[in-house]
Amino acid sequence: MPTYVQHAVLGRIPDVFNAEAIWQTPGLALFSRRPLLRDLLERSPREHKGRAATRCFSHVTLTLPQEDVDDDYHLTRGARARDLAQTLAVLHQKDFGDLLGGDEVRYDVVGDTMLAPGEIEVKFGHAVYLPAPDEKVLYNVSVSRDSAIWHTVCAIYPNQRLALIGGEGGVPAQGWPFGADAGLLILNDGPDAVPVVQMRPKGAFDCRFDPRSGYYTIKAPDGQRLLLKVARAAGMPARASQQSEPAAPAVWQKRADTSANLGMGAVAVDGAYRNAGMRAAAGVSAGPDARRGDGSIDLTAVPAAPGHKPANRPGESDATYAPVSQQRVSLVALALPRLSRYRDTGAQAMELPFNRDLALSTDAQPAISLMVDAADQLYACTAEGRQRIEAPATFSPVDARTLRLLPAAPEMADRYRAIICLAQAISNGVASGARFTFGRNSAMLATLRVLDSPRFLKHADGADSTSADRIGLSRNAFSFEAVAKGYTIGRLSATQALYHLDDKLKFVASVGEAPYLLPHGHHLVAGHYVLRFEA
Template sequence: MPIYVQHEVLGRIPDVFNAEAIWQAPGLALFSRRPLLRDLLERSPREHRGRAATRCFSHVTLVLPQEDVDDDYHLTRGARARDLAQTLATLHQKDFGDLLGGDQVRYDVVGAESLAPGEIEVRFGHAVYLPAPGEKVLYNVSVSRDSAIWHPVCPIYPHQRLALIGGQAGQGAADWPFGPDGAILVINDGPDSVPVVDMRPRGDFDCRYDPRSGYYTIKSLREIDGGGPRLLLKIARNGELAAARPAMPAVMPSSMPASNAEPVPLPVPMSIQMPAPVPASVPMSMHTQLHSPMPAPASTLAHAAPARTARPAVWQSRADGLPLDPTAIPVSHRPTAPATLPGESDATYAPLAQQRVQLVALALPRLSRYRDTGAEALELPFDRSLMLNTGAHSDTAISFVIDAADHLYAATKEGRQRITAPATFAPVDARTMRLLPAAPAMADRYHALLCLAQPVGAAVASGARFTFGRSAAMLAALRVLDSPRFIRRADGAPGAASADRIGLSRNAFSFEATDHGYRIGRLSASQALYHLDERMAFVAMIDAAGPESLYLLPHGHHLVAGHYVLRFDA
């Protein structure tokens, strides 16, 4: 295996800013003197034919003791370091000018706490590159152990061929798990090509790229107690040079859209009149309004959404102060008992059809709209199975926090870091969580949608109308945030009221399963309801209120109410 980075420590140098003392020792005692920078460059050429060198390295990094670098900056504003780099570049050009092949000689001087006084570390090689003045960064490389907290490693420039990370001589990475023998080699073929990631030694690691997450997952194949360590590597293209972004190294199946794909809006539903079955006690002249997905004219869309107040009405207390009445739950329609005992008839009994409602994501609110609640933060912890952590002392793998300034953070044992949507998190193997941006029509209330790794579902019977809300017992198991422990006040103490009081009414909406979908009724004028399609792309806001104004939600589509994104399956 070639040596990508040559690094040596030169000792016993009285003046670390003396270029001649670093370049070459005086005299002609070639066999008795210790090797210095010129000797190292001569012994390790970039290219050679036989024993004759044909090209030498032209980019060299000098690492001086940090105290000397700090003193130079304090006293001369770094003048001695600049003079050192310029003098060494001149000596380099003078002695190896015929081996440069047109390359520009570049030197850089940095400091390190690990060096003792009088020591200098020199670094050069295939994976050592110093940018030209004004050269912009092409890629930024970062690593993570849990996909939430990312640590920057190094930049990659357009004309840089190789970058070595980890190992004994590569760029240092925070919490490096593979020891001094493992290293990551990033190969850059230019702005129009995708970087190639190669592990060294190759047979000791498994490296895979996840196009949905946008990073590489590197696992050690060595036999280690507790399993091989894992490292996540992200190579992000610089935004200023992202116009000609190449294709990703892995292609996603067409049946699985990317998490950052632009959602395609569907036609906005409009109200139509359709007759519905009317009870005997109701006059036959009454009708029920059903909403069916049909395109609406521009004039209708312009006045579809009325202005909403900034203060949510769901946080206001009741004027009468009386306790809430429980919501009546309709009895499921069941087939009547047979007139004969089993075995006395050959009638065939069919099972009762059961539809399901699943909680697939949590809608993260903008707490700045709820300042009167005293809530300073909403914290959502998840355990190692990526289920919402409801215990006070359970093992937490990752937490998502949104503060009163609407800033979103991911927190793990590695620390806390601000995040933006879209993003993907994999704090444990085999399971991921996606963070999707809220649609513009929902952005006044919601910051993002956090997709659960494992949905929570409940069965519902067809032919009966149910109610969902804070005071409704139906689907109470799906209201996973119905607890004050997720709210944090300014003093750091848990909130006094349930987190469901932010954005969810006591009786938010009613629903009834039918053969063509679910008929949704908005029960509270202050309750915001949003219709998302099967890909969680925004469709419409449900404005009509009242038990007689029903909205037809197709099977497999989603409804957003409060913190909850519910999928209504057939």
């Protein structure tokens, strides 16, 4: 693949701040046994015609031993480093002025503890860019291994064409799993263009963009994966194309084998797939089963419809099927409370661990844990560490399953911090013609009260004898009965808060003392539980 970053280590330089010793003036090259900066720039032009250089690179990064940089900062406030950059820029302009093509010469001096005394690392090339003093960041690039803990990698500026992450000479990324032979390339065609993400070498990786999550998933043949987020910087105006229609993702693949043949995860799309990409970028799934009537996405976990049966064969009738109860109550989400309301319980945090199947876990090392603390701050915790989060957010610590974190509706915000949509619903059948109760003392739907355990609450004194259900759920919270048009809900405790959410988890109303009719497919929030009552 092309060399996007030229880099070399210059050794045996007594004074690393001596610009002339680093540059090597013309006429001394014949007497030098090692190339210095001027030779490197001359041997690796930006553009050439035949053997003649037509343009040279103008942005150079110098890395000095960290101890020398620190001493300079302590003694002269970094004056020697600034003088070094300015002197080298003058020498560069003087010797290569006719090959700059109007480009501004820029130098940057940084430190690195890995360099020995007298060594200087030099970097320049197509993927080396130094911003102007007043140039604002266009994109912020970050990576993650689990979609919960994100590590900042670099910034991309409006006039920056390429950025190389990983690979030989690229920007290092924390947790880079693909080795030194692999590189991730981001192409920027300007503020109004969608950045293009490609992996090198060609054909060795599967690179896909998830428009709902807003990040790229990059997978290697050995199963290693990396998540990449290219986020537009705050304060930068939106792309002009976004004012009329959403932009299609830069990487859109028909099949995984297509990416293996064409490489780099970038696939040419026809009109049908381009339209699908635009729908996906707008947050609308291309699959018909994932869409509601208004085009929005159902974010709740949906179990198989209990009333579904295959079509009758010739000669058969419905009489061959035994009638069964079709009413079901499903736990589809968990509501994280505002622990600041329950300071008298001594609870310092509520932590919900999920295993690799994204079900609530009792394992010592879950795939991901979502936590709310006594100050009502939200955190995601994985093996990579802990990071503060905000709703809405999406987490995919493993492939094929996703946890979605939704903000609590304003009408519920005094009690709840966020709602976690489960990857898979938990359902219980409900017999018709009878009234049941739900609460801490009720055995009915006890399998849905998955937080009825002290292990989810953390106390300052280390005590863990209090069930999490004691926060927000009464002994007898409400009663329910299946009727023709839905379920009749009756609040049984005056202190129990009940909220009605529609089929899209949008707030409808608070349930009071009077009997309340909850339509089929709608949700009721009681304590930590978001229950869907189905026909």
